[in-house]
Amino acid sequence: MPKDKLVTVIDVGSCKVATIIASITEERVSVIGVSTVLSKGIRKGVVVDIDSAVEAIAESLEKSQRMSGFPVSSAFVTVNGSHIESINSHGVVAVSHQDSEITEDDIKRVTDAAQAVSLPSSREMIHVIPRDFIVDGQEGVHDPLGMSGVRLEVETNLIHGSSPAIKNLAKCVIQVGVSVEDFVFSSYASSYSVLTDTEKELGTILLDIGGGTASLIIFCGGSPCYSSVLPVGGQNITNDLAIGLRASLDVAEKIKLKLGKEDEIIKRTAFPTNEEESVQISRNELDVSEFNLDASTISRKLLYDIMKERMRELFTLVALEVKKANYTGKLPAGIVLTGGGSLTYNIIPIAKEVLKMPARIAKPRGVTGLIDEIEGPAYSAAIGTLIFGAKQIKTQGRQLSPRGNLVPGFIKGAFGWVKSFLP
Numbered sequence: 001m002p003k004d005k006l007v008t009v010i011d012v013g014s015c016k017v018a019t020i021i022a023s024i025t026e027e028r029v030s031v032i033g034v035s036t037v038l039s040k041g042i043r044k045g046v047v048v049d050i051d052s053a054v055e056a057i058a059e060s061l062e063k064s065q066r067m068s069g070f071p072v073s074s075a076f077v078t079v080n081g082s083h084i085e086s087i088n089s090h091g092v093v094a095v096s097h098q099d100s101e102i103t104e105d106d107i108k109r110v111t112d113a114a115q116a117v118s119l120p121s122s123r124e125m126i127h128v129i130p131r132d133f134i135v136d137g138q139e140g141v142h143d144p145l146g147m148s149g150v151r152l153e154v155e156t157n158l159i160h161g162s163s164p165a166i167k168n169l170a171k172c173v174i175q176v177g178v179s180v181e182d183f184v185f186s187s188y189a190s191s192y193s194v195l196t197d198t199e200k201e202l203g204t205i206l207l208d209i210g211g212g213t214a215s216l217i218i219f220c221g222g223s224p225c226y227s228s229v230l231p232v233g234g235q236n237i238t239n240d241l242a243i244g245l246r247a248s249l250d251v252a253e254k255i256k257l258k259l260g261k262e263d264e265i266i267k268r269t270a271f272p273t274n275e276e277e278s279v280q281i282s283r284n285e286l287d288v289s290e291f292n293l294d295a296s297t298i299s300r301k302l303l304y305d306i307m308k309e310r311m312r313e314l315f316t317l318v319a320l321e322v323k324k325a326n327y328t329g330k331l332p333a334g335i336v337l338t339g340g341g342s343l344t345y346n347i348i349p350i351a352k353e354v355l356k357m358p359a360r361i362a363k364p365r366g367v368t369g370l371i372d373e374i375e376g377p378a379y380s381a382a383i384g385t386l387i388f389g390a391k392q393i394k395t396q397g398r399q400l401s402p403r404g405n406l407v408p409g410f411i412k413g414a415f416g417w418v419k420s421f422l423p
């Protein structure tokens with residue numbers, strides 16, 4: 001085990017902070033430590049109270065370190081919030097080598113040229129993703145390394161965010177004694193754990209619905225082309241239920257989760273497989289007697305009517321983003337929903353109705369080990385960041401020592417070596 005490379009991920013969400021520690025080999029990413037704690041000091045994906053956020057991150061980190069038996073000195077960190085945007089940019093250079101063979105240096109130079117767009121000083125680059133290379137006018141080149149040519153061009157997607165928001169997040173992580181390996185935008189991270197190659201190639205929207213945000217990324221031709229974060233999430237649905245039912249937020253959240261859970265059982269009991277599953281649940285009324293409300297049951301239809309307006313609003317905003325990106329009618333693989341909010345009761349029909357495209361809910365895949373706790377869609381971003389981090393570490397051939405030295409205040413360059421993102 002000590003010879004394995006280790007990778008750690010901290011997903012600082014609006015509802016939860018999740019830390020995952022995994023060992024990586026050529027073949028697999030295996031989780032050896034995991035912990036989820038309630039988030040504090042984060043609103044709509046961004047840090048609003050450093051001390052509270054540090055407390056939550058420290059608690060999550062400590063628990064996962066204890067479980068894995070390894071101290072953590074650096075981590076990949078997810079970044080989220082409506083300050084995140086993307087632009088597409090073009091770069092062009094002359095191939096430098098005398099025999100006109102394209103080298104890694106040329107690829108780096110052309111990618112640097114593409115990111116030389118003038119961002120205001122308050123913005124920070126998060127990802128520089130090459131989408132397509134063009135060699136002497138020949139489009140559609142996925143990896144130009146070793147090809148012959150004199151003119152190299154690249155189309156990139158640049159994902160950037162607010163410097164203060166990113167610095168505040170970095171401060172929180174550094175304060176718990178961990179340096180930031182890299183920041184990973186949350187829905188880009190989720191794409192690593194939930195999207196298929198076919199979906200990315202055909203064109204799809206990935207929407208990670210969290211507690212305070214819905215972060216969106218559009219893929220087309222195999223790579224990302226548009227990113228945005230909507231300030232709407234599961235907490236808005238809970239708020240609406242609390243108002244509609246005149247109940248506390250705590251009770252509204254429990255009712256929302258119970259509705260989702262019973263819906264699962266109802267779907268399964270259409271074909272009961274054991275005694276536990278043949279439990280009788282009224283299909284019209286939800287039993288809420290344990291919550292001391294005026295009534296002991298509430299109609300499912302009433303609950304659904306309250307929740308569906310918010311879901312409609314969310315998907316209408318998604319449709320507007322797709323229009324802004326100029327992809328209306330061009331995404332045959334439809335929308336893929338993930339994040340804890342994707343478990344909201346009956347969400348799929350609303351997504352299909354508003355967006356007029358196929359829709360599915362996705363759980364994260366691609367890692368092994370201690371994954372029982374992190375199988376649900378709420379962990380797609382954390383697991384995706386793990387896969388992203390493992391890929392970077394393998395590509396760069398770096399050995400992360402489990403007892404490596406801390407480098408406080410160090411934030412690795414905002415993006416790793418571009419080779420790891422080649423389409």
Ligand SMILES: Nc1ncnc2c1ncn2[C@@H]1O[C@H](COP(=O)(O)OP(=O)(O)OP(=O)(O)O)[C@@H](O)[C@H]1O
Pocket residue numbers: 012013014015016017039044045080186209210211212213214233234235238253256257260261339340341342343344345377378379
């Ligand atoms: N079974 C369920 N039914 C309905 N909603 C659910 C269910 N499970 C979780 N949620 C909702 O998912 C949300 C939390 O999702 P998640 O853990 O992905 O958020 P987060 O990553 O902390 O937040 P964000 O990404 O917005 O910063 C909560 O609002 C919660 O109510």
Ligand SMILES: [Mg+2]
Pocket residue numbers: 013014186208210211339381
């Ligand atoms: Mg999240």
